[in-house]
Amino acid sequence: MRFMLLICGFLLAGGAFAQSDSKAILAKIDAQASFLDSDFSTEIVMTTTKPGEGVTERTIALFRRDREEKYVRLRLKPDSDKGKGYLNIGNNLWLYETVPTRHFTVTSAKDRFQNSNARNSDFTRSTFAEDYKIVSQSKEKLGPFDTTVLNLEAIHDDVTFARTKLWITPDNLVRKKEDYSLSGQLLRTSAMPSYQEFKGRFIPKKVTIIDALMGKTLNGVFRNEVTEYSMGKLSTDPLPSLIFTQSYLEKNSQ
Amino acid sequence: MGGIAWRNFVLQFHRYRVLATALVLGAIVFTVLFGVTESLTRTVREKAARYFSGDVMVLGMKKPADWIIHDEPAIELAFSASDLNIAYHHRRSIYYEYDAKLIFNGVSLVQRRVIGLDFAVERANFSKQEFVEGGLPEGALPEDGLWVSNDTAQRLHLRVGDEVVLMVKTTKGFRNTITLHLVGVFQDSSFFGFASYLDYRTLNKVLARPPEAITELGITLASDGDSDAGAKAVWRHLKSVVPTLPWVGTLDAAYAWSDANNPTVTTYAVLPLSGRLKQINDLIQAIYAVNALLAIVFLLVVAIGVYNTYQMIAFERTREIGTMRALGMQRGSVVSLFLTESLMLGLLSSAVGLLLGAIVLWSLGQIDFSGNLMTQMFLQKGHVAWAWAWPNVLAVVAVMWLTTLTGAIRPALRAALARPVEALRQE
Numbered sequence: 001m002r003f004m005l006l007i008c009g010f011l012l013a014g015g016a017f018a019q020s021d022s023k024a025i026l027a028k029i030d031a032q033a034s035f036l037d038s039d040f041s042t043e044i045v046m047t048t049t050k051p052g053e054g055v056t057e058r059t060i061a062l063f064r065r066d067r068e069e070k071y072v073r074l075r076l077k078p079d080s081d082k083g084k085g086y087l088n089i090g091n092n093l094w095l096y097e098t099v100p101t102r103h104f105t106v107t108s109a110k111d112r113f114q115n116s117n118a119r120n121s122d123f124t125r126s127t128f129a130e131d132y133k134i135v136s137q138s139k140e141k142l143g144p145f146d147t148t149v150l151n152l153e154a155i156h157d158d159v160t161f162a163r164t165k166l167w168i169t170p171d172n173l174v175r176k177k178e179d180y181s182l183s184g185q186l187l188r189t190s191a192m193p194s195y196q197e198f199k200g201r202f203i204p205k206k207v208t209i210i211d212a213l214m215g216k217t218l219n220g221v222f223r224n225e226v227t228e229y230s231m232g233k234l235s236t237d238p239l240p241s242l243i244f245t246q247s248y249l250e251k252n253s254q
Numbered sequence: 255m256g257g258i259a260w261r262n263f264v265l266q267f268h269r270y271r272v273l274a275t276a277l278v279l280g281a282i283v284f285t286v287l288f289g290v291t292e293s294l295t296r297t298v299r300e301k302a303a304r305y306f307s308g309d310v311m312v313l314g315m316k317k318p319a320d321w322i323i324h325d326e327p328a329i330e331l332a333f334s335a336s337d338l339n340i341a342y343h344h345r346r347s348i349y350y351e352y353d354a355k356l357i358f359n360g361v362s363l364v365q366r367r368v369i370g371l372d373f374a375v376e377r378a379n380f381s382k383q384e385f386v387e388g389g390l391p392e393g394a395l396p397e398d399g400l401w402v403s404n405d406t407a408q409r410l411h412l413r414v415g416d417e418v419v420l421m422v423k424t425t426k427g428f429r430n431t432i433t434l435h436l437v438g439v440f441q442d443s444s445f446f447g448f449a450s451y452l453d454y455r456t457l458n459k460v461l462a463r464p465p466e467a468i469t470e471l472g473i474t475l476a477s478d479g480d481s482d483a484g485a486k487a488v489w490r491h492l493k494s495v496v497p498t499l500p501w502v503g504t505l506d507a508a509y510a511w512s513d514a515n516n517p518t519v520t521t522y523a524v525l526p527l528s529g530r531l532k533q534i535n536d537l538i539q540a541i542y543a544v545n546a547l548l549a550i551v552f553l554l555v556v557a558i559g560v561y562n563t564y565q566m567i568a569f570e571r572t573r574e575i576g577t578m579r580a581l582g583m584q585r586g587s588v589v590s591l592f593l594t595e596s597l598m599l600g601l602l603s604s605a606v607g608l609l610l611g612a613i614v615l616w617s618l619g620q621i622d623f624s625g626n627l628m629t630q631m632f633l634q635k636g637h638v639a640w641a642w643a644w645p646n647v648l649a650v651v652a653v654m655w656l657t658t659l660t661g662a663i664r665p666a667l668r669a670a671l672a673r674p675v676e677a678l679r680q681e
């Protein structure tokens with residue numbers, strides 16, 4: 001009896017350790033991609049390829065103040081989108097449109113970003129440790145990388161995807177990510193093969209998002225919709241608080 | 255009198271020809287007009303009742319909204335206790351967001367409404383959909399079966415048997431998907447065509463609702479049923495049994511009540527079909543208004559024509575009237591004779607008009623209007639459904655007889671009042 005209790009205790013302790021260890025991995029991933037001690041700004045160049053429909057190119061300015069859960073995204077290109085943007089404060093995300101009239105509408109971090117395959121939540125700080133629990137993990141070779149594969153399940157309903165799968169290299173960088181629906185249908189795959197180090201953080205040089213469901217069959221072969229983006233002009237210079245206001249977006253559009 | 259009137263009517267028919275033609279044309283126009291109107295409105299109502307949950311429907315209001323009906327036996331009891339002539343029952347679980355997507359071969363299409371049916375209850379009604387491909391197979395239906403409109407099928411290039419992904423948000427807001435097999439394609443490119451149908455348990459599964467959850471119960475009344483009166487009757491029975499909203503009449507008003515009162519327990523709203531979609535109701539009212547206007551204008555034209563023609567006929571027959579009076583016929587008999595002739599004219603013209611109108615109406619029903627998207631809402635399989643609006647047609651026949659009588663009575667009285675000698679002098 002005493003032996004059985006010992007075994008159970010050992011297993012429970014082992015499970016708790018494994019869980020806390022996994023949480024620690026997620027927290028490290030988050031820490032490497034978040035700027036809680038400074039502001040962060042960057043310029044994102046994004047292309048979306050819709051098979052048979054051509055390529056759309058966009059340039060977006062991103063301003064983040066992670067410690068206050070605030071960010072602003074301004075559309076810089078194409079010219080027809082200039083002046084439009086997003087403002088996020090806490091759990092509220094507004095979309096500022098200029099056509100047909102200048103107005104704000106409430107939108108969701110879970111929604112698509114500008115008809116691309118990216119979601120609004122792709123541009124916020126990383127919050128894996130707060131949003132997900134690890135349900136399983138394994139080791140896998142991903143091209144040249146030795147990775148740990150984590151299967152995650154959402155622990156609350158504020159996340160965009162109920163299930164997600166991460167391929168993480170020993171340096172705690174996410175090299176590949178698959179997002180699933182609640183029923184387990186693959187919705188999209190993201191690849192981040194290379195990173196740039198910036199002020200002690202790691203920013204993907206290029207992110208490629210492949211939509212698993214959307215695309216077109218061309219010449220008998222199914223081609224997925226793909227969105228690629230890269231981040232340049234990185235900065236941690238302090239940003240004026242005025243940027244994170246609706247009036248800034250209004251003023252910027254004039 | 256009848257024999258003399260008939261003899262006169264036959265002998266004088268050359269004088270009545272113009273009048274008879276006008277009356278026949280009138281009867282044709284009214285038969286077609288009322289028949290088409292009845293067909294269009296009946297079709298719209300039928301489609302709307304199938305799209306929404308019948309003529310009378312019950313929804314559960316609660317904050318936060320879960321839509322689930324917890325008192326089904328009480329609601330069913332209210333339906334049966336309301337002494338209504340029920341044609342169909344509806345039992346459904348519905349996705350209330352407007353972001354449901356069907357995805358096939360890389361292309362997605364938003365559906366305005368995704369309806370989970372309890373086919374054990376709704377099979378008979380759903381089988382009335384106009385299937386252009388596939389349909390409702392005999393026996394047990396596939397759990398992952400999907401039925402879409404031809405418009406959706408065309409846009410997604412879907413064929414029966416294809417695997418389609420349905421993407422919705424669960425009750426907790428997670429994006430979720432399910433793979434379904436297309437079983438049937440029904441014809442509807444109208445407002446009601448942007449709906450997909452599947453088994454309610456399958457929809458509950460993808461929405462993460464309890465497997466047997468139902469969010470709408472309803473009844474379709476027999477064709478002569480009044481949905482407003484029916485809804486009120488159900489509401490009166492239901493309100494004494496379970497928490498029920500005050501009579502609100504429309505869905506918007508029900509939402510407003512819910513926002514104002516924040517019910518923490520499921521409180522039921524009883525709504526008539528007209529309260530679900532004001533635009534459809536307005537459209538039907540507009541059709542009736544245009545119809546009534548046309549009918550009044552046409553009747554006025556016919557009445558004036560009849561009156562003038564009878565004046566002429568009475569004038570032309572003055573000598574004949576004088577002869578009859580000279581032979582001893584009383585004034586009252588002369589008036590009766592004229593009126594009987596006019597009644598015969600009305601009867602014969604209406605009968606011929608109704609017959610020809612029915613033929614025109616039937617011929618109209620043979621024309622395929624399905625190419626015109628604007629008219630889809632009003633058509634069945636692209637055709638104007640046969641509808642014989644008896645009360646309206648009979649009312650028109652009665653009005654036409656009355657018009658003929660009114661047109662005949664004054665000239666008949668004038669002719670009867672003339673002195674026989676003066677009448678005989680008339681050239």
